Amino acid sequence: MIQRFRQFVHPPTASEREKIVAEISDSAAPDFDFFLLVVLSCSIATMGLITNSPAVIIGAMLVAPLMSPIIGLGLASITGKGKLAESALEALAMGAGLAILLSMIMTMVNRALPFVAMYELPNEVLARTHPSPIDLVIALAGGLAAAYAMTRPNMSAALPGVAIATALMPPLCTVGIGIALGNRSVAGGALLLFTTNAITIAFAAALIFFLQGFSSSRKRSENRKIPPSLMISAALTIVLLVPLSYYSLRFFNEANENRQINDIVSAEVGQLNAELVELNVQRTTDGLNMIITVRTNTPLRYNQVTDLQKEVATALQQPVTLKVNQVLAEQFDPLVPPTFTPTTQFTPTLTLTPTATLTSTPVPTATLTFTPTPGLAEAIIGTMPPLKLYQSPGGPVIGNITRGQSLYLLGEREEYEGVVWVNVMDTEGRVGWVPELYMYSITATPEE
Structure with missing residues (x-):
């Protein structure tokens, strides 16, 4: 040969x-x-x-x-x-x-x-x-x-x-x-x-x-x-085929598990009328650490995120730590023109009216200090970037706050990384934290 x-x-x-x-x-x-x-x-x-x-x-x-x-x-x-x-x-x-x-x-x-x-x-x-x-x-x-x-x-x-x-x-x-x-x-x-x-x-x-x-x-023989x-x-x-085959098998199993995780998370996110944009998984001795990014036209609530974490952990049959980043987006269909409905207008629930907790003595309408009791405040931020509502000081984002939106001050204040945060509740009933410097306190006065 x-x-x-x-x-x-x-x-x-x-x-x-x-x-x-x-x-x-x-x-x-x-x-x-x-x-x-x-x-x-x-x-x-x-x-x-x-x-x-x-x-x-x-x-x-x-x-x-x-x-x-x-x-x-x-x-x-x-x-x-x-x-x-x-x-x-x-x-x-x-x-x-x-x-x-x-x-x-x-x-x-x-x-x-x-x-x-x-x-x-x-x-x-x-x-x-x-x-x-x-x-x-x-x-x-x-x-x-x-x-x-x-x-x-x-x-x-x-x-x-x-x-x-x-x-x-x-x-x-x-x-x-x-x-x-x-x-x-x-x-x-x-x-x-x-x-x-x-x-x-x-x-x-x-x-x-x-x-x-x-x-x-020097004597070269043909045979x-x-x-x-x-x-x-x-x-x-x-x-060398031994370690190479081992690496290939381990990589195949890991890729198969990643595909299963992606399918499960995508299905659970879809149940929330959201779309999975990015999934980052880190394996630890205590389970899986997940950071997911979703695109949605309705901000997810805290209880929805906790339910999502439980459903994913149950489907994967192992402990899961979940963090969710939300990307708010509105979807337009060229074949379906937008229809304006009264829900896009301000409703009377956003109108400030005197309540039993307000005093009848005229006082300045704006103050830069908070009282330890719950009160009413208004967001004074601009449109870029929008103010976020956080689950805890510096924690996950649970919603957006628009300029001029009314917020109820719940009286709690905390300092985190040199910034004073206040505990608030928006008009949808979501409770969270925002930086104090973006808040403008309002004290309603009775009409004369």
Whole structure:
């Protein structure tokens, strides 16, 4: 079989093999040019990952300084050149360490300034934290293509595409980002991806060089046995399938659970005549922490949110902590013109009238201080941004307050983060808290 392959592909001559070995040895050496390309490629890849830019990351892949040492290791395992193996291994180890260190520093600097606010991990970072057997197949095909192209001078145009397919620098930079952020799962997953790519590419390169007639012996036999080094690299590649399969299974189960959570939350939110916009789930030892954003044309009440939390926890059969962000929106249908109804006008319930609790002595109609007893107040905020009604000082939003809306002061005051909050009740009976500085107290006077 090996003989038929060599007859079909026409292996390089002895002089061509020597030239190929010399070129790979030069490119795999840990010299100034190599480390300069590592620094530049790492800088490009790290910035691309932080800014979540695929185009920038592809630019870093094209530089591909780590491909040469890995190909050199594959060649050294077949030819038995100890000096080449030592040089390539040193370049790979030092280059990988330099890339991780540089990406850590760049991430820490970005967090301290920051140039780009990282409120959550970018998708390009997350994409390199869940390696699977598919990544091994990609690395195997890419390594075969890279090694074969290096033995064929007229096929050098294929190398840039191989560099993009078998990405080496972005996973290393993801390791540095994960370490800088203190996220071990990100760093571990990306390190496994880099290890998979490196070992698989080295094995693929060794296989191609063996089939092309490279050998450590000057007497080259057409029917020689497979060298032990090639069998060892093949065994390492097969062993990598174990952690890759584990990561794939865990990721599949997590994705399936996320889909179930999304379906349940969407259905429960729909029961409230609202629409689920965004769902953020964090898994803890105590259960699930959810932050959901819903779009609705009617503000949700506190009891509706608590009922929603209970229904979701019951459906998922595990404890759930829920926070709801509301986006108030009015929906228009071009086929159904809006119809004005009296409900859009002010009703007599908003008219201030004397009550039994008001005094008959004329007093100034406005005062900037609150009395400890319940009273009447009016919102004095402008239209942008609208004032919110909060469940507690600085807590979740439970409704909006318009300019001039009447509120009942319930007499309680609290200070939170340097701001004085007052307990109020609006005309719909909702009880909540608002900053005191937006309130204008009203004391009604009898008509003369």
